[in-house]
Amino acid sequence: MTDAEDRKPQSDEARSAFRVPAGSSVTQVTQVIPVVPAAEAESSTTSEFAVPEGLTAPRTGTAESETTSEFAVPNGLDVTPPPVVEPEGSAFSLPSTYSASQAPPAFTPAGGTPAVNLPHDVPWQDRMRTMLRMSVADRPAPEPVHKAAEEGGPAVPRVLDLTLRIGELLLAGGEGAEDVEAAMFAVCRSYGLDRCEPNVTFTLLSISHQPSLVDDPVTASRTVRRRGTDYTRLAAVFRLVDDLSDPQNHLSLEEAYRRLAEIRRNRHPYPGWALTAAAGLLAGTASVLVGGDLIVFVAAALGAMLGDRLAWLCAGRGLPEFYQFTVAAMPPAALGVALTAAHVDVKASAVITGGLFALLPGRALVAGVQDGLTGFYITASARLLEVMYFFVGIVTGVLLVLYFGVKLGAVLDPDAALAMSRRPVLQIVAAMLLSLTFAVLLQQERSTVLLVTLNGGVAWSVYGAMHDVGNISPVASTAVAAGLVGLFGQLLSRYRFASALPYTTAAIGPLLPGSATYFGLLSIAQNHVDNGLVSLAKAVSLAMAIAIGVNLGSEISRLFLKMPGAASAAGRRAAKRTRGF
Template sequence: MTEAEDRKPQSDEARSAFRPPGGVTTSAPTTHAESESSVTSEFEIPAGLAARRPVVSEAETTSEFALPEGYEAPPAPAAETEGSAFTAPSTYNAWTPAAFTPASGFPVVSLTKDVPWQDRMRAMLRMPVAERPAPETPQRQDDETGPAVPRVLDLTLRIGELLLAGGEGAEDVEAAMFAVCRSYGLDRCEPNVTFTLLSISHQPSLVEDPVTASRTVRRRGTDYTRLAAVFHLVDDLSDPETSLSMEEAYRRLAEIRRNRHPYPGWVLTTASGLLAGAASLLVGGDVVVFFAAMVGAMLGDRLAWLCAGRGLPEFYQFAVAAMPPAAIGIALTLTHVEVAASAVITGGLFALLPGRALVAGVQDGLTGFYITASARLLEVMYFFVSIVAGVLLVLYFGVQLGAELNPDAALGTGDQPVVQIFASMLLSLAFAVLLQQERHTVWAVTVNGGIAWCVFGAMHYAGNISPVASTAAAAGLVGLFGQLMSRYRFVSALPYTTAAIGPLLPGSATYFGLLAIAQSEVDKGLVSLSTAVALAMAIAIGVNLGGEISRLFLRMPGGANAAGRRAAKRTRGF
């Protein structure tokens, strides 16, 4: 605006009717421009005049819920600040998981590094994904971004396949797979193990699609040397102080696959014969019975290998392998040789009973893997039926030919304790060789088998305790020793337990049950077979219970206490 326009007098419309006249000052003097801009309405209340609050009559009340005069409403709570639904709670710490302990008092999870990696991985697998501690910064990265997720999942599945094919329990296979994933920084992983199928799923975040891979286990082979090598690989991967790249892990896994078995075929056949001969001594046989059972078992082993080369299923392989020892026992009886033919047949059965699969099946059932346990126990049942069919067929023809076999004969009366202790140790030694164990573990499991038989003999023969309870106690000691050795060496417990339970297998009860059925005494045969099943279950449960006791009460190197191991082993409750 120009100066002329500024000096131009204002019109009456631009002035407010309530503007104070000239000469009257207000409490807050303002400039001319501010006063003009502040006047907005003709109905402005003059300064100093307070408007009275209109009185509202009852008729004008619009709501019966209106607050009465003199009553002050409580102040409204402060509104919560709006945040993201994916923001971690203030009580959550990625390194120390929140302890959601109910009123009933479940133990708080303790995941110290002093606890073996098997227990730490089992504990985290039982925790919800949101409560698992974040993995440490991986030290095995190939570059700044780390290895690709599909490669990590593929390595995990290959390691799990070797463990499951080697006879490892489903719980330990899942723990090993989870340890491999976490070693490469994948924390949101869910492994799943069944009898023939392995799968693992990784979800990077809650808003990203998961990546899932699976692998089918088609071939199974007993090689505890390979099993121990895989455990050493997983232990190195789970150790934060060991730098192991993806290429190095694949190279070591390929070496484990290519490694030949530690014992040649003729050694395995000889071990099968020694196992049967030692079992015949264990149940009261002499030197002639020892060599007869040894020859029968070696013939059965070679026939089974021949059937396997022709592609026959394992059901027929076990049936064929059970026939030669039974046939030799019948032949000795028909030729009137003064030997215990029953001991020959019983020794042959010891070499065929699937103790390894039985222990693994019961262990899976006790740890909650019911589908895998059902499949393993069904496999054991098929093997047992095939052995029964092979022996029963030979016994039936022997009875028809006039062989005099006494189903009430007493085997293994415990009157030769020194011979039986020697036989039990020889049996465990031969069993360890058949399982392709490492040489430095063979002697430990041999001593373990001898101790187990001493416990059984002291309870059953000297203490007149039932054979089922005596077997369970001896098997529990075997499981305790095996778990101790596995935790100190950070390897699987199977090489220290499976061969040691060999002297406790129910070979004589199985034989007498089959003999009674072959002689048309079905009731007596079923009772004997039921005893054999009870003894087998006592062995499996005792081995598992011994392992659980070692996790509960025994102190470990590094200061890990028992309470931490209890929480690490079992954090799930109902």
Template sequence: MTEDADDRKPQSDEARSAFTPPQGVPQAPPAENESQITSEFALPEGLAAPPAGEEAERSAFTPPATYDARSAPPAFTPAQGIPMVRLAKNSPWQDRMRAMIRLPVAERPAPDLTQKTDDAGPAVPRVLDLTLRIGELLLAGGEGAEDVEAAMFAVCRSYGLDRCEPNVTFTLLSISYQPSLVDDPLTASRTVRRRGTDYTRLAAVFRLVDDISSDDADVSLEEAYRRLAEIRRNRHPFDTWALTLAAGLLAGGASMLVGGGIPVFVAAALGAILGDRMAWVFAGRGLPEFYQFAVAAMPPAAIGIALQLAHVEVRASAVITGGLFALLPGRALVAGVQDGLTGYYITAAARLLEVMYLFVGIVVGVLVMLYVGVQLGAQLQPREALLSVERPPIQIIAAMALTLAFAVLLQQERSTVLLVTL
């Protein structure tokens, strides 16, 4: 059996390659000479090669033949160069700091040491801590991100820290200082948890920053800490009950501006006072501002619906409008727009989103009470809100009442409230 298998196995000279054509297929003639093999890039037969001429050497900056200097668009950089930012020393520190913040660190001028330090140099951790505390008060008071960064930058440069970078967002402040390019940076940050507008405190903080950045005043770190602690300890010019009465006065004045009388003034003021106290209760329990605004919007709407159900001859829409006027977050809206115009888009987006949520809370509170009123049979007349009433003397007095209420709500200094009202 083994011998038969060996006999059938082809010998080595009979073995064929897999690429050998089978029998009966004509084979291609072998190449006569190796030089006949041509490249696929060679010119075909019958096509003459172009004459080899010497190509002129050109520069990479040589304009093309189709370029015309007279019809070319104007260049971005003018012939006289780009004007640099000039920082006049006699200009306010706010303008100088805003201009330097927008410059790269390497292009900022050397700081003028306005405050004396020890021979060993400024105490960097204490300067950064003081800077963050000042920025925290400003941001918590509702100031724009650019103003907060300018104040922080002014404090650092006044104490000799030139390579510092303040950064302000909606609730976070941070500052980084690097002594040189080879040293490790030192970074500190603080978070703003609670915000409330107090113009008296803001004015005191700006006076402190102005004294620190001034050459005429000598404010050491200890003196700056003492004044800052005094600012934080000082109470607000007006207590909570004064703010509540101011909210009622604001609502009453707004209701008279839209055509209300004395009954409407009293009803709108009462609704705003009740809403303000309910918001204070919710704030004391730690509820977010969305629910505070939603609850504060319910009493004015409820009083307006109650007057409508009692068939009292008053404009219920004026009562609701006046009561809601005290809830409008105008200061936050202005700060958000300011941050957007100055280029702080993240902070601006956060502020505007907060304003949107507060508006939604107000709308939710009003709609809930209107739904209850409709279920009780109240005949709502939305067209009343579109009627305009012209009473110049009464409206001027109402506008003065609005100004007085706003000054109290913003915690303006007592000595300036009467001047602001007039």
């Protein structure tokens, strides 16, 4: 082998490009390099980005196999930590940034916050109605509760259930929506439940109670399925609410439930035959009121009793009330047409008018208009729609009979309305008897029958004095007479701390527009549609005058004729809104 071949490197020698050349002196790096076995060293493949041997680089402290994100924050850069998220809680919980010491000043009206003082000698209806028309923040706190035997007070769901059951009986009995809300509010406050908001519609009752500003509200509701007229039961419910509202009566929740169950189980004060006889007597006295004689009295009474029995038969078969009113209106009209066809010298119009008096829904009409005037428009619309259906049912029944009577040759004179005789004493007696029989039909307590009878006599006397003697329009005369009925009825109810319906509903019976309704239907049956519509419009005007007069009389009694100690409760807010705002 020559010297040149000796200088040529061997082909199987592996030399590194970073190998220190011969003759160069490099300071030795004092770094301990782990020894790798020869087999592992030969098989390992190094990356081109690997750190060369002998070169030290600062480490980040993380493992070499850890993969960092491209969004990772570089070392040395300070970032503000994200805010702590509040745990999920109630919608009424206070924010974490809220501080009571640094809270802004509360809004105060320009006139200041009114001081409310509600003495207990004022009827609970006025006290509860006053608080319902105030904002929640301005209502006075309820009195300490002493009506629960268990420690900590009664259970909120049970109190709300009792409240709804009481409201159901009142609404089903025909009470106005505002009075039902006042009664429900009184029951809740009697058991110490503040921040309660009752809500009443035609078929649904609901109430919501919020224990505090940071607690979830508790809401319950109840549906009114059946309705019935029983003013005795209505008066018993009012006495229960009055006892609950009295702080001197420590009525427990169980005792209230027991009394409520007894009220629901009570039977009607009058049997069925007495109601049928009262319906006949009402129709007979109404026929005398519009000029009838003894024969007319008997015929109207027989027709009304027959119609009442037919309506009971339809009710037992499950027919709706529309058909019940239609069937009940047919017998009095049929008797009137039969007397005319038989050429009997009687006023057939008085027979038919008397039968209509027993069917006209005056109670529902007054309640519907009252709800509308106090701001309960949904309930008022439903009540007035119910009245319209009842009225259409009566119209259908009478028109069918009158149409066939005219076709058979019966001579019915619409101008007979102009020939009504004036018998003041007899008509006043008939009006009082009509109110008495109406009170029996409404299942009133016997103690209230005499008072409502006198109230009905006063109403007819005022109407006769204004219309017959003073020649004032019938609509204005009816409105004034109904206003006095509402005034006296409200005074009597405040004296007894009871509902005003038993003292007003039966007393407006003599004022109901029975004759105007009949003559309007007769004109339509004889193809005199224009005259018929005019007469029916008059009947509607009289009905609205009755309802508005009753409500206005009640409002006047509350505003100006206050009982002793009620002066401090005079700050009675307007219902819902004023002047459209």
